[in-house]
Amino acid sequence: MGSLLYSSSQSADIYPVSELFLRHRLQVVEELWESVLRQECGQNMVELLRQLRDLCSPEGQATNDQASSAVKLIEQLNINEAIRAARAFALYFQLINIIEQEYEQRQQLSRYEADTEEIEPETPSNVNYSSNQREDDAPVSKGLAADLLRKSFLEKAQVKPKGTFAALFPYLFKLNVPPQQIQRLIAHLDVRLVFTAHPTEIVRHTIRDKQRQVVQLLQKLDALENHSGTTPGAYPWEAADVREQLLEEIRLWWRTDELHQFKPTVLDEVDYALHYFQEVLFDGIPQLYKRFKHTLSNTFPWLEPPSKNFCSFGSWVGSDRDGNPSVTPEITWQTACYQRKMVLGRYIQSVKNLIELLSVSMHWSDVLPDLLESLELDQSQLSEVYDALALRYRQEPYRLKLAYVLKRLENTSDRNLALYNRETPKNQDSPLYRSGGDFLAELRMIQRNLTENRFKLSRIRKSYLSGRNFWF
Template sequence: MTTLTITATTSPPDSSALRTDIRRLGDLLGATLVRQQGPELLDLVEEVRWLTRTDDQAAAALLEETDLDSAVHLVRAFATYFHLANIAEQVDRARQIDLRRRDGSVLAHTADRLADADPQHLAEAVAALAVRPVFTAHPTEAARRTVLNKLRRIAELLEEGQCTQARTDRQLAEAIDLLWQTDEIRATRPEPADEARNAVYYLDELYRSTVPAVLADLTAELARIGVELPDTARPLAFGTWIGGDRDGNPNVTPEVTRQVLRLQHEYGIKGALRITEQLRATLSSSDRLSAAGPELLDSLAADLAALPELDPRHLRLNAQEPYRLKATCIRQKLLHTAERLSTGSPHTPGRDYLGTGELIADLVLIQDSLRSHRGELIADGSVAQAIAAVRAFGLQLATLDIREHAEAHHQTLDRLYGGTYAGLTREQRQQLLAGELRSRRPLSGVATEPDRTLGTFHTIREIGETYGPEVVESYIISMCQGADDVFAATVLAREAGLIDLH
């Protein structure tokens, strides 16, 4: 078999395992090129690789003579190689991190450095800790989810280790063949919803394992140095501009925003259901051995009355297990929430959730009752971890930020004022809008046709009514240069019923 040995232009890898993985994937890719396109392509790749290292002019002449189809295959061969090399590097990086963790994790080392800090100051800082990575909107860079899945599969096979090489080489070869046969880019321009699916891919993976583990480690390391993470803390959350970034993108309409939020909630609720199922399997405490608090029992009674469709089998088998029954009710309300959002039905208190706050309130009832009835370890273990994960992702996975250019607000106000606004100076605008904010008179009644920017604020209000108040928390004014830019957005928010200064 001819071997594909492309050399990356980065510094040589330090890890022998990394070099072995790159060589292994290069061999398998070479076999893929022969199977899929014939030995001529592999020969061309090898020739180009050699000439680019030894004779630039000869390489340029060869590329100039290459026909279009061959050039496309050549580019794809090199691009696929670098995809595979990147995956091998990521796997090796994970190996190196695992080795370093034998001497303590990054969080452990950080906690050690904080151990001598002022306890009061440290406790206040920990209580205020709030990290929020944000997925920004770059639709032209959205990778196809099917490509991401195939690269992930290759990474998983590499992680199985060298001892299984004979068994996994066949699977790796199949994955690389599929990668070669898959279009890396879509035939049509990706839409905001496509980009949202790409972000959801990463968020869902983070929700499944990484973030709950990180939050559990954070809590444990802080406790080790005598610092308690408050129950209400939300040290990690996620944000996104996808579906909310209107600055310069006319494709982000109110309907697109609703579509993206439906998608995020579909996966966010699935994540909450996974956590709830774990709690149902864990919370087997019997009231014959450990009592439950009156608040939990009252809440459970209300749930059972509001959810008569619960499987009688659960009611019979778990009759003495109030925590498990409560988790069953939470699951049913999550299912109703998913159904309500998919059908556009109104919220029914007691049968579904309007926002993450109501879900967390139910989980906190379980936690408080366990703490009061010799279940402190359970409350501060499995239940606390579940609450922390739900706080991080909510039912929406990530908080949606709305972003609009400052000038768009002024253009809308000019239409609302009948064309008399555009000629004002910044100082005049500021005085006029400050007066509007002090008054109660509506402006939007003057308009004769729907306005896109004002419609955005109405959409934000509808989102809050449908999904809960935490789904949209920030409105970003891009190119903001003065107080009048802030006042303009505030007046429009007031028009939509989002703000009432009185």
């Protein structure tokens, strides 16, 4: 099948490795896109879209004559054909955008790894061209997407951006910036990300999920190809299966409405705005902190990293008072409850993951007195958890403790739901967390026990557990 991106007769070894990856990924996505359109709209639509694309120059511009020819082609379409053509191009460029972002992430990772080793300007000579191939001699693809992305990324490659911690701290060291000044800045570091409603943010969660699924399948395809050592165009059955999954995902995307068929409410806007917090930032911010701490210690090991809450969040959505009559005190109340619900849901899932992870047994480890005392208190307050799980976790104190933590979080979530609905919470005497500090204190106690007993595995049982047989 012919491709809009490059001819199969072009030799792979004349391209740098990174550009070869870009071209290959673009070819894969375009072939799948064409296949879906051929099945859904017929070959005539595919040919029409090719003609429209070919009327543009590699820079994405069209001359007056080309524009006139494009207008004539479009005028020949009936309304249904025009809608299909517009949707097809919209889908095409969304897929290309996914490839662009994935490629840029790979380039950023490469630059980050290079920054970790040493700081030096990156020029085109650093790129791995073949020995007899210069950058200026690299053949130009006939594909619009490949040309535009190639130009964009080669321009970015001229100078390495100083946008990573791994580059920043060695740079400050070379400038002889006083460490005391750096420490003061770190100690006062306070980053606040504020979410706001945007009138153009109308993309459905369904479409975002499909975009994310396409990314995951492309990454899986990369892993399979790298593992099997295949070259572009030669796929084992596992990679072929992933291609088939990509085809089905793109077909489902094509058959899915891009926009909601109803007017979003304020609470819908709240949900859209916090989608990125739930899917990305909740896990991404701890990774950012770890990267900050690690790269700081590589250059200034005597400096203290920032506090773990150096990055916080706020939101205008559902609480702004800019004249929107739909934003009422009741909506703001529900927004706050919704935000609490989202955070509690993530904490509940994280605690469940910890219960699966922390299978530490009393046969092979000990715990500090404070954890044992807290288990006694938990037993008296949450007897139903003790009755259900004490036998199962009789030698696994961390799992039992986390089961109590989980129940308190669930009680807190139930109370929040009642508050959201303006109802009186049931079982108001049920143990729950009145603040994040109470929850954090229990997590820190578990952390302290794990840390202390990494090196002290034998001195507590006989001295403290003698006669204490309350749960095991």
